[in-house]
Amino acid sequence: MSAITVPKVRRRRPSTGVALSRRAGLVFVLPALILFAVFIAYPLLTALSYSFFDWTGILRGDFTGLENYVRLFTTLPYSEDIPNAFVHNLLLFFGAMVFQNTVGLGLATLLHRTRRFKRFFQTMYTLPYLVSPLVIGYLWSLMLSPLFGPVNAVLRAIGLGELAQPWLGNPQTAIWVVVIVTAWQWIGFPVLLYGAALGGIPEEVDEAASLDGANAWQRFRSVTLPMLVPAIGTVSVLTFIGAMEAFPIPYALGGSQGNPAGATDVLSLLFYRTAFESGSSNAIGTSSAIATLLFLFIFGIAILITAIMRRAERKLF
Amino acid sequence: MRRRILTTAALLAGSALALSACAPSASSGGDQATGDEVTLKVWSWRTEDVEAYNTIFDVFEEEHPGITVEFEAFQNTEYNQILTTGLAGSDGPDVPMVRAYGQLQPNIEAGQLEPIDGEVDGLDDIAPSVIAGAKGKADGKTYAVPLATQTLQMFYNKQIFEEQGLEVPTTWDEFIEVNEKLLAAGVTPMALGAKDDWILPIFADIIGSARYGGSEFEAQVLSGEKDFTDPDYVASLQLITDLQKFLTPDVVGVSYTDSQIQFTSGQAAQFPGGSFEIATFRNQAPDLEFGSYQVPLPEGAVLDAPVSPAYADGNFAVNSKSEHKEAAFELLNWLATPEFGQLVADELNQFSAIPGVEYSDEVMKEAWANYESGQAPYLLLVDFRYGEPLGTAVLGAEVQKMFLGQQDAAGAASTLQQGISQWFTPGE
Numbered sequence: 008m009s010a011i012t013v014p015k016v017r018r019r020r021p022s023t024g025v026a027l028s029r030r031a032g033l034v035f036v037l038p039a040l041i042l043f044a045v046f047i048a049y050p051l052l053t054a055l056s057y058s059f060f061d062w063t064g065i066l067r068g069d070f071t072g073l074e075n076y077v078r079l080f081t082t083l084p085y086s087e088d089i090p091n092a093f094v095h096n097l098l099l100f101f102g103a104m105v106f107q108n109t110v111g112l113g114l115a116t117l118l119h120r121t122r123r124f125k126r127f128f129q130t131m132y133t134l135p136y137l138v139s140p141l142v143i144g145y146l147w148s149l150m151l152s153p154l155f156g157p158v159n160a161v162l163r164a165i166g167l168g169e170l171a172q173p174w175l176g177n178p179q180t181a182i183w184v185v186v187i188v189t190a191w192q193w194i195g196f197p198v199l200l201y202g203a204a205l206g207g208i209p210e211e212v213d214e215a216a217s218l219d220g221a222n223a224w225q226r227f228r229s230v231t232l233p234m235l236v237p238a239i240g241t242v243s244v245l246t247f248i249g250a251m252e253a254f255p256i257p258y259a260l261g262g263s264q265g266n267p268a269g270a271t272d273v274l275s276l277l278f279y280r281t282a283f284e285s286g287s288s289n290a291i292g293t294s295s296a297i298a299t300l301l302f303l304f305i306f307g308i309a310i311l312i313t314a315i316m317r318r319a320e321r322k323l324f
Numbered sequence: 325m326r327r328r329i330l331t332t333a334a335l336l337a338g339s340a341l342a343l344s345a346c347a348p349s350a351s352s353g354g355d356q357a358t359g360d361e362v363t364l365k366v367w368s369w370r371t372e373d374v375e376a377y378n379t380i381f382d383v384f385e386e387e388h389p390g391i392t393v394e395f396e397a398f399q400n401t402e403y404n405q406i407l408t409t410g411l412a413g414s415d416g417p418d419v420p421m422v423r424a425y426g427q428l429q430p431n432i433e434a435g436q437l438e439p440i441d442g443e444v445d446g447l448d449d450i451a452p453s454v455i456a457g458a459k460g461k462a463d464g465k466t467y468a469v470p471l472a473t474q475t476l477q478m479f480y481n482k483q484i485f486e487e488q489g490l491e492v493p494t495t496w497d498e499f500i501e502v503n504e505k506l507l508a509a510g511v512t513p514m515a516l517g518a519k520d521d522w523i524l525p526i527f528a529d530i531i532g533s534a535r536y537g538g539s540e541f542e543a544q545v546l547s548g549e550k551d552f553t554d555p556d557y558v559a560s561l562q563l564i565t566d567l568q569k570f571l572t573p574d575v576v577g578v579s580y581t582d583s584q585i586q587f588t589s590g591q592a593a594q595f596p597g598g599s600f601e602i603a604t605f606r607n608q609a610p611d612l613e614f615g616s617y618q619v620p621l622p623e624g625a626v627l628d629a630p631v632s633p634a635y636a637d638g639n640f641a642v643n644s645k646s647e648h649k650e651a652a653f654e655l656l657n658w659l660a661t662p663e664f665g666q667l668v669a670d671e672l673n674q675f676s677a678i679p680g681v682e683y684s685d686e687v688m689k690e691a692w693a694n695y696e697s698g699q700a701p702y703l704l705l706v707d708f709r710y711g712e713p714l715g716t717a718v719l720g721a722e723v724q725k726m727f728l729g730q731q732d733a734a735g736a737a738s739t740l741q742q743g744i745s746q747w748f749t750p751g752e
Contacts, residue, residue, distance in 0.1 A: 063430075063433040063434060066433065066434045066435070082746055083713060083742065083743055083746050084712065084713040084717075084718070084743065084746075085712075148579065151577075152577070152578070152579065152582050153573070153574040153577040153578055154572070154578055154582050154585075154586060154591075155582060155585070172574070172577075173574035173576060173577020173578070174577065175519060175577050176518070176519055176574055176575070176576035176577025176578065176728075177576070177577065177728070178728065178730075261519075262519075262520055262521070264521045264522075264717060264720065264721065266519050266520065266521050266576075266721075266724065267518075267519060267521075267576045267577075267721075267724045267728065268521075268721045268722075268724040268725045268728065268730070269721055280717075281712065283404065283405070284714075285711075285712045285713075285714065288429055288430050288433050290430070290712075293712070
């Protein structure tokens, strides 16, 4: 490497302070790039290409264009299952968002103020997040069992017997059980993230507002909350992706059919059923179409949320 | 220079990783068809039966010198994918255990299995609804030897029946009376876990098959003479609502495993279920004394004798890419003999698909005798799992709605008809 090229590199990236040639940089990126290409980009593109063909078992048939996609919206069971499952995915998202931005943010704020037991509580709230969601779902299904579950037993014991019901057997309650269990499991995530963000807000700002005569709520509303917008953005995007891809908890609570009677069905379950449990010989084509649509939707909306949050941040600073 | 070495090294490491991820493992040596020694690879999803299968294949190896059977079992839930990959590649099994009926079709349509008509003897003696599970829907050829038969019937707790002074019912009125008495005595008459939808079409057929006409109705539906909106079929579904008060309370909230515990712990006196339950009940409650019976004929039944609906569970096929087809067919011929059938009964505690097998277990003997006296297909599994939506899945969800009061029998029947019409054309 000659001495002449060095200033050029410096000029291009003034902030890093480390001069790396493009080739050396590539070497560092390469392992990740190969892994990404092999395990993410390649399967994604294959699924996309599969969705345009007619399949018999694992034999690829004729190119059928968008026929698999059209079928998703025009023939049973897909034309009924997709809107039904999609609404449940949205419920999961909104339920989790509401829960995380009220209870989660509240807990994070409270924990931020406490000194004693802070770590302890943080760990406690994060614990469910560290347990496999499949296990969480299974534990809740045991707790809510109308025959042997402790939830109904406790309700009866404290005289609230009329509230005891087959939580997972009633379509009206079953989906809310899924929503609440999901939100409950994820609560540790915003607690950690908001906790870190709160720690990053300089105390001087809060102090200054307090000297200006702002009360606690005003300080939170007009000082802390705006400073948390980047964190809220991150939580929103990740919650959205998580809610759209939700699988283990609905599966553990309602099985692959989204029992009872499709009341807990979500898009990933529909994909799973189509891909692995259907007797249809075109399972690969149809399920690839579902997967592709799901990906495009998640990708599009995630970009949208990020853009909106970016704009909100830009207004802020 | 040094940098270039680094680049090359990283590239190599990366591509090695990528290659090892996609490449099939090198084929194990020693199974070339040199001389007379042949090793047959047999794949299965029965991880719990590995020892029993090894015992069974020891018998085969002794009688067929020169052939060694290498039995390998994979996780049940992963098996379809593993098998599909195995059959597509060069390192797959010679004799794979394959699914039955609709779930077998993708392998057949992809040309991965060898037709066995004319190659294997003894297929004619197998019950038609069982061998149907080993046939290609499109070409009607047989592709596999059925392994096991599952029969569906009502199990009952002998101790509870004795304590309550009850007898096995032989008429519908007696059946209702038994349930009324149990209910009055504070025992749940029948345990059912309707939270798991797959058990519900089984329940529907246990109580309703004779009502709608069993295999007679099957023939009429397949030919297009009747469909599921037929009054007899609707009436058979109506029985579900009629019997709901005798089922586990909050039935749609109860899981299948909970209902098993209800029965084995003596909280419920009866359990409508498949013969696959026998082994589970024995494991969960070794002291439980139980038997089984066929649900008596309801009023207006099309059939004149009660039946046990049944279906084939698992088949053995030959990989069309196998290098040892001759030996594979030798094995398949043996799998179709009563000798193997007896081993299935004794070692695996399953009903063999091969006739002429004796069962030593009392409960199995009783259930098999019932089945021999009156057979029917488990209709929705045997004939209506060849396309999306599966007949069993549609009816499962509809029965849940019936339990929840959101649907009536006629509505459930017409939804079922509408669902299977998506892919089923009568007379084809």
